[in-house]
Amino acid sequence: MGRFWSFLFLLVPVLGVAVFLWALLDLWPMQGHWLPENINDHGHVIDQLFMFILYLTGIIFVGTGGVLFWFMWKYDAAQNREPVKFTHGSHTLEVVWSILPAAALLFIAIYQMNAWADAKMRRPLDSLGPDGIEGTADDVYKPPLCEVTGRQFEWRIRYAGEDGIIGTADDLHVVNDLHLPVNEEVVVQITSMDVLHSFFLPNVRIKQDVVPGMKQFVWFKPNKQGTYDIVCAELCGWGHYKMRGRMVVESRDKFDAWIKNAYSEQERSEYIVSAGGSDE
Amino acid sequence: MSSIPLGKGHETTAPARTNSAAAISQFLSAYVFSKDHKIIGLQFLFSTLLWFLVGGLLALGIRWQLAWPWTNMPIIGPMLFSETGGQISPEFYTMLFTMHATVMIFFVIIPILAGAFGNYLIPLMIGADDMAFPTLNMLSYWFMWPAFILVGSSFFMPGNGAAAGWTSYPPLSAVWDAAPSSGLAQTLWLIGITFVGVSSMMGSVNYMTTIIQMRAPGMTMFRLPMTIWGMFITAVLQAFALPVLTAAGFMQLLDRTIGTGFFLPEGLVINNSIAASGGGQPLLWQHLFWFYSHPAVYIMILPAMGMVSDIISCFARKPIFGYKPMVYSLCGIAGLGFIVWGHHMFVSGMSPMLGMTFMISTMMIALPSAVKVFNWLGTLWGGRIQYTTPMLFAISFVSMFVIGGLSGIFMAATPVDIFIHDTYFIVAHFHYVLFAGTAMAVMGAIYFWFPKMFGRMMNEPLGKVHFFLTFIFLNGTFFTMHILGAVGFPRRLADPYDYQTFAHLMPMNQFMSICAICMVGTQAIFAFNFFYSIFYGPACGRNPWGANSLEWMAPSPPGHGNFDFQPVVYRGPYEYGSPEVDTDYYPQTQPPPEGVDPNAEPDHH
Ligand code: HEM
Ligand SMILES: [Cu+2]
Ligand SMILES: [Cu+2]
Numbered sequence: 001m002g003r004f005w006s007f008l009f010l011l012v013p014v015l016g017v018a019v020f021l022w023a024l025l026d027l028w029p030m031q032g033h034w035l036p037e038n039i040n041d042h043g044h045v046i047d048q049l050f051m052f053i054l055y056l057t058g059i060i061f062v063g064t065g066g067v068l069f070w071f072m073w074k075y076d077a078a079q080n081r082e083p084v085k086f087t088h089g090s091h092t093l094e095v096v097w098s099i100l101p102a103a104a105l106l107f108i109a110i111y112q113m114n115a116w117a118d119a120k121m122r123r124p125l126d127s128l129g130p131d132g133i134e135g136t137a138d139d140v141y142k143p144p145l146c147e148v149t150g151r152q153f154e155w156r157i158r159y160a161g162e163d164g165i166i167g168t169a170d171d172l173h174v175v176n177d178l179h180l181p182v183n184e185e186v187v188v189q190i191t192s193m194d195v196l197h198s199f200f201l202p203n204v205r206i207k208q209d210v211v212p213g214m215k216q217f218v219w220f221k222p223n224k225q226g227t228y229d230i231v232c233a234e235l236c237g238w239g240h241y242k243m244r245g246r247m248v249v250e251s252r253d254k255f256d257a258w259i260k261n262a263y264s265e266q267e268r269s270e271y272i273v274s275a276g277g278s279d280e
Numbered sequence: 281m282s283s284i285p286l287g288k289g290h291e292t293t294a295p296a297r298t299n300s301a302a303a304i305s306q307f308l309s310a311y312v313f314s315k316d317h318k319i320i321g322l323q324f325l326f327s328t329l330l331w332f333l334v335g336g337l338l339a340l341g342i343r344w345q346l347a348w349p350w351t352n353m354p355i356i357g358p359m360l361f362s363e364t365g366g367q368i369s370p371e372f373y374t375m376l377f378t379m380h381a382t383v384m385i386f387f388v389i390i391p392i393l394a395g396a397f398g399n400y401l402i403p404l405m406i407g408a409d410d411m412a413f414p415t416l417n418m419l420s421y422w423f424m425w426p427a428f429i430l431v432g433s434s435f436f437m438p439g440n441g442a443a444a445g446w447t448s449y450p451p452l453s454a455v456w457d458a459a460p461s462s463g464l465a466q467t468l469w470l471i472g473i474t475f476v477g478v479s480s481m482m483g484s485v486n487y488m489t490t491i492i493q494m495r496a497p498g499m500t501m502f503r504l505p506m507t508i509w510g511m512f513i514t515a516v517l518q519a520f521a522l523p524v525l526t527a528a529g530f531m532q533l534l535d536r537t538i539g540t541g542f543f544l545p546e547g548l549v550i551n552n553s554i555a556a557s558g559g560g561q562p563l564l565w566q567h568l569f570w571f572y573s574h575p576a577v578y579i580m581i582l583p584a585m586g587m588v589s590d591i592i593s594c595f596a597r598k599p600i601f602g603y604k605p606m607v608y609s610l611c612g613i614a615g616l617g618f619i620v621w622g623h624h625m626f627v628s629g630m631s632p633m634l635g636m637t638f639m640i641s642t643m644m645i646a647l648p649s650a651v652k653v654f655n656w657l658g659t660l661w662g663g664r665i666q667y668t669t670p671m672l673f674a675i676s677f678v679s680m681f682v683i684g685g686l687s688g689i690f691m692a693a694t695p696v697d698i699f700i701h702d703t704y705f706i707v708a709h710f711h712y713v714l715f716a717g718t719a720m721a722v723m724g725a726i727y728f729w730f731p732k733m734f735g736r737m738m739n740e741p742l743g744k745v746h747f748f749l750t751f752i753f754l755n756g757t758f759f760t761m762h763i764l765g766a767v768g769f770p771r772r773l774a775d776p777y778d779y780q781t782f783a784h785l786m787p788m789n790q791f792m793s794i795c796a797i798c799m800v801g802t803q804a805i806f807a808f809n810f811f812y813s814i815f816y817g818p819a820c821g822r823n824p825w826g827a828n829s830l831e832w833m834a835p836s837p838p839g840h841g842n843f844d845f846q847p848v849v850y851r852g853p854y855e856y857g858s859p860e861v862d863t864d865y866y867p868q869t870q871p872p873p874e875g876v877d878p879n880a881e882p883d884h885h
Binding site for chain 2: 001002005008009012015016019020023029030031032033034035036045046049050053054056057060061064065067068071072075076077080082083084085086087088089090093094097098101102105106108109112113115116117119120121152193194195196198200202203205206207208209210211212213214216227228229231232233234235236237238239240241242244
């Protein structure tokens with residue numbers, strides 16, 4: 001039976017790699033079972049990092065799986081006539097197999113820092129301020145294009161009106177319908193009105209929990225026109241699954257036209273959604 | 281073997297009395313309110329196995345909805361949800377995954393490791409006649425009952441049970457208006473979890489004291505079996521981490537009941553009503569919760585790692601490779617385990633700078649895990665492997681833990697975690713460490729120690745069929761979750777297929793659900809084998825596996841007071857295949873042959 005069990009465990013690396021390859025190669029029946037299309041200029045690094053870690057861990061996965069198979073095969077009591085190797089371990093080996101993974105892990109740790117900083121720490125600036133130094137208090141941040149507020153179970157979106165400031169009387173209010181101009185650096189201010197939600201744009205590789213009482217920003221540069229999902233990725237109650245928004249990336253002209261049109265529609269309707277959310 | 285008879289056992293050995301009231305009270309003290317660690321261990325074992333069934337059925341509810349959303353569940357559906365004609369409602373779905381995780385973590389994995397195996401094995405494996413504090417030990421079991429009842433009764437409250445996730449993040453969990461189940465069900469849940477904490481704390485104190493104080497003569501710390509090291513480190517983790525969870529639980533309870541507002545910020549408008557309190561921070565809960573719950577994930581695996589080490593060494597018929605590195609890596613995991621909690625909060629809104637720090641510590645915690653895997657492989661190398669059922673489960677632990685450990689690296693990489701956080705990638709990760717890892721190790725441990733517990737063997741062929749099917753179906757259920765995670769498929773959604781990004785993933789989910797149903801079904805083989813063998817399994821002697829550690833020197837099952845002689849320990853528990861003796865095992869209590877220095881340390885080169 002030892003033969004049989006060795007093969008069973010050999011299936012782990014073999015089928016494991018096969019499943020991933022199948023998905024990567026987009027073969028039937030797993031078409032589209034891989035990272036969704038990335039439409040963010042800054043999103044590639046995340047995909048690259050994912051693939052890099054996949055290859056690295058893939059090697060270790062196949063390596064350990066292969067060794068396990070080989071030992072199970074070779075040292076099966078029913079087949080192996082040699083006496084057991086009576087040993088309690090090896091200092092050399094312990095040192096080797098501590099240092100090698102440590103080095104690999106440290107490498108990944110350092111290698112990814114820049115991508116993290118880009119995604120979460122280096123909010124786009126308009127100017128460096130009078131002192132001309134980045135990272136000081138007088139830096140002028142790029143203003144957000146709009147504000148997205150999570151609420152059970154919808155995304156409320158506000159664009160600044162004529163005055164360019166969000167939170168004034170001339171704001172444009174929409175629900176679950178985020179329009180963005182293509183090929184421009186976009187900053188979105190996100191927050192929550194009630195419980196935790198998470199602002200997840202799968203195609204943009206962005207996810208940020210929105211926390212009531214906290215104002216946060218996400219930034220990205222969409223580079224392909226189309227309609228994409230806005231997903232809520234943090235449990236927010238019974239209707240969590242239906243908290244679905246849509247993100248429309250379109251040309252600057254279309255975007256401007258949409259804003260104008262939506263704004264005049266809002267003006268025309270006698271009922272204006274108030275910022276506090278007292279509708280329904 | 282020396283055979284100094286031991287003195288009195290416990291009060292349960294008092295001479296039988298004749299009248300029936302006395303008989304009842306004797307039965308109660310022997311089997312119900314017993315202070316014998318073995319009985320308590322078995323009480324934990326049976327209770328947790330029952331809850332395992334409940335947790336498994338809850339999981340099938342989740343899988344049903346993900347595969348065939350909004351369709352009528354056959355047979356059970358109409359009984360459970362007459363108002364919807366047998367289909368799962370979204371609020372019921374949120375309850376399902378919340379209670380599934382709660383039951384599995386707090387009522388199965390933690391108590392089966394520490395409560396069942398910890399209790400049963402610690403005194404036996406260190407050569408003690410019982411725990412240091414038998415009464416405290418009994419209480420640690422009986423404090424689980426309020427938890428069982430409170431959490432169990434929350435199923436019958438409005439909302440059919442707590443539904444804020446096992447992580448219970450406020451404001452959703454703290455504000456009554458936030459969800460149908462955020463009322464009494466959530467309160468009962470919180471109090472129930474607190475009782476689990478108290479129970480674990482009593483166990484933890486007992487285990488630490490017992491391991492430090494009650495070891496048999498000659499049983500130095502570095503002669504302890506890895507199982508005991510795992511239990512010991514786990515007890516230390518619990519002692520330091522649990523108070524934080526208990527305090528946090530009370531804070532949330534106060535937020536809910538008297539409006540303290542620890543976790544509630546100013547100006548919340550929930551469900552169109554204004555929450556009164558303010559001045560708090562939702563992230564505070566997450567810090568406190570994960571300060572406990574990250575160490576808790578190690579509480580949920582270190583004892584399993586220990587048991588797996590013992591099983592592998594026994595059936596490879598070879599000393600464990602790198603005993604001390606194994607111990608040090610356990611300690612390393614425990615130490616680092618306290619400074620990685622923030623990896624659950626990379627995208628929570630926590631300072632990204634702090635996220636970087638947590639990223640580095642998290643990367644580093646993969647290191648001791650890797651060292652352990654290499655040492656298990658080293659143990660197999662050059663052995664004479666016997667493919668018994670416990671061994672198969674133990675090997676599968678190693679094979680599966682590799683997958684769970686490696687997927688951890690993806691998530692530790694903060695930029696990647698932005699994308700995969702709260703997706704099925706995470707679900708894949710923790711099912712590989714907790715189900716394919718710990719639960720499989722527990723299965724192996726049951727097959728391994730069953731002969732000691734009940735004096736009979738379990739059926740081997742049935743055990744192998746059980747292993748084979750479980751192994752296949754578990755991978756069918758969980759491996760594919762990595763792929764879903766790569767697409768960004770979010771966890772905890774009652775119906776993810778409305779999203780255009782995920783609409784095409786339903787067939788794969790159906791495949792997974794079918795595997796899951798088969799996997800749960802397979803456990804019937806185990807249940808049959810278990811109960812049949814208790815009564816009809818072939819009787820076994822003291823040491824059916826030819827193992828070295830002390831518990832195998834005691835009778836099967838051991839009587840009160842455990843040993844019928846005073847065990848004296850001459851060496852570590854892994855001297856299989858030693859040239860000093862003719863047998864391929866060398867029990868810890870067997871005096872060395874003439875002319876061998878009993879204190880010589882085995883060499884490590
Ligand atoms: C090899 C070392 C490990 C690393 C690097 C690691 C890393 C991580 C990270 C970064 C997360 C958070 C992911 C996210 O939510 O975005 C996570 C989640 C989790 N890990 Fe691990 N992990 C490791 C081992 C383990 C082990 C041994 C266990 C349990 C026995 C475990 C159980 C869990 C659980 C239960 C969660 C998810 C909790 C939840 O969100 O519900 N991990 N792990
Ligand atoms: Cu949500
Ligand atoms: Cu963790």
